[in-house]
Amino acid sequence: MEPVKAQKTLVEQTYDILLDAICSGEIQPGERLNQDDLAVRLNVSRQPVNSAISILRAQRLVADTGRRGVVVAPIDMAMFQSIHEMRQKLDPFAAELACLRKPDTAPDEAAAILDRGARALAQQDARALLQADVDFHAMLYRWSGNTFLEGAMALGWNHTRRFMAVALRTPSAPQIVWTEHRAILERVMARDTDAAAALMRDHLENAIDRLGFRDETGAPR
């Protein structure tokens, strides 16, 4: 028999819902989080809401106002550039590691994610496309076998999703993105570390151009 599944606590459920609302832009940056209001809307007491907000605060997804309560953290261009700067180092690294350590289920997973990307592309579903993009990169982090990298980047994606939700109403050249994704995965499957890392580097370089901003603070390449 199957052991019963430990159901999530109200704190976790509340956290998950708030996280998604913040990252999807459903709650706008700068908007206040009213605990009473949220408690009523989520049909819980204020206690789980309060705890969930404590977690979000530790993750810098909400900010103290110094007065009363918290607001959704403003979209911080510097934060986004920080993440992207880090990804330029870590995504190729993760691709290398994934070549070496990918699990046996990799082919199936790869096929599934490419399929999901292709379908979102065909249906011009921007939201599904963004989610598939997140999942693609998260999958490589997972394959890298580096749990810390995986966790750190999970947080990074939450911030990135926020940024995308407001800045990227027009998905720029998504078919190219997924062609690149496919090429990267193909090299990972072949355990071709150098090529996978190189393709990933190009992928991120191109992403910068597509998003139309470039780091002017002089990061080394």
Next chain:
Amino acid sequence: MEPVKAQKTLVEQTYDILLDAICSGEIQPGERLNQDDLAVRLNVSRQPVNSAISILRAQRLVADTGRRGVVVAPIDMAMFQSIHEMRQKLDPFAAELACLRKPDTAPDEAAAILDRGARALAQQDARALLQADVDFHAMLYRWSGNTFLEGAMALGWNHTRRFMAVALRTPSAPQIVWTEHRAILERVMARDTDAAAALMRDHLENAIDRLGFRDETGAPR
């Protein structure tokens, strides 16, 4: 006049105390966190303790037992190796960025940290030495101007401190560590990106050897 300082909430204070107790090994890995007990000892109600634990859980510093309550997360060698693997990429990168973006106060800060390291070295104070080591690297992360890197690594150091607290009772060759630290800072001050990054790479390579373990999973160099 100075604006009054918003004093920390009980949740934050509780979190800080628990974090330090966990990272320093004062509360052993696997040990249970009893909310009532902690509340009494910290002279607060269970409510702030409960919230603080929620944050620690999100950071994987405590783990659910599936039954009742949480325990301090066991020392996870894989987690530590993950962090070290990532640092091999990120610390040299941070050093490069620090060369380009270090603040004007850098010389003073550098002098202070080197002095602190030297004193801890002279007094053979292992705890102060570990803290100075943490602070040295954290300083470079800060100088890198990459806020996300800084935040992610702050979490990493918490895990690392835990590991050090149990595994590294004998500080191995600390004088060499600080000679290397001094050399790195000297290159950062001279804005010599390539040399700073190279020295940092060596520093981490050496650290692996000193700690007596090596990654056998085949990470690329």
Next chain:
DNA sequence: GACCTGTCTTTCGTATACGAAATTCGGATG
């Protein structure tokens, strides 16, 4: 004596209660 089972105790998650600080707003003052 070993093991089962029902009950008591502990401890958690969550709800509610309460005091304090922040904000709002109306009336007094110029």
Next chain:
DNA sequence: CATCCGAATTTCGTATACGAAAGACAGGTC
């Protein structure tokens, strides 16, 4: 009419209360 001040209201942080589930234990059964 604009401005200031203080009471009323809102909303937060924290304390306490309560129900449920886990663990401990004792008495009964074989």
